[in-house]
Amino acid sequence: MGKSRPAVFFSLILFFAGAAVIFTLISLRAPGAEEQLRELQRHVKTGEVRLMMSEEEVVAMWGEGGYVPGFGGHMRAYPEKGVSLSFPDDTDHAWYGKVVRIETAHPEHELFGVKIGDAPDAASAKLLQSGFQYAETDGVYVRGNFRAALSGNGKVERMSIGYEDPRLKDRVY
Numbered sequence: 001m002g003k004s005r006p007a008v009f010f011s012l013i014l015f016f017a018g019a020a021v022i023f024t025l026i027s028l029r030a031p032g033a034e035e036q037l038r039e040l041q042r043h044v045k046t047g048e049v050r051l052m053m054s055e056e057e058v059v060a061m062w063g064e065g066g067y068v069p070g071f072g073g074h075m076r077a078y079p080e081k082g083v084s085l086s087f088p089d090d091t092d093h094a095w096y097g098k099v100v101r102i103e104t105a106h107p108e109h110e111l112f113g114v115k116i117g118d119a120p121d122a123a124s125a126k127l128l129q130s131g132f133q134y135a136e137t138d139g140v141y142v143r144g145n146f147r148a149a150l151s152g153n154g155k156v157e158r159m160s161i162g163y164e165d166p167r168l169k170d171r172v173y
Helices: 005-028 033-043 053-060 118-130
Strands: 064-067 073-078 083-088 100-105 140-143 147-153 158-163
Touching: 053 073, 118 140, 118 147
Parallel strands: none
Antiparallel strands: 064 073, 073 083, 083 100, 100 158, 140 147, 147 158
């Protein structure tokens, strides 16, 4: 039995209205981790090293550095460059084997306009203007799955940027 014309017409209207709603939701969605990463890469100036760079690339470029074991990952410290890089050891991590966090004290590095030596209030304002929000911890700011941190005594002496895999936030190492 065939459907009546009004039923077919109504079904088509519902189909196209649903498709329009889905298209609108997709186009208005919050940026995903990859889009956030591309945005961050434009505003994180840490010399040759970048978030999501493979550990092999880092070691080939800078050498072994100081290996520091940790819970759920490890770090490679390069004191002569003023940089420490963190790598997740959890194979479930989206960035397994890649730079997941950059901590720097290098005076030429920049994080959304924040530089070593900046006053804390001015540095905080720059991060907030760049879409970060205060976290529950002093000196820590969050933007999507990315976390920035500033530390120092009366001025910014160290700063970091890192990615937190939301799928693993409740995992205990």
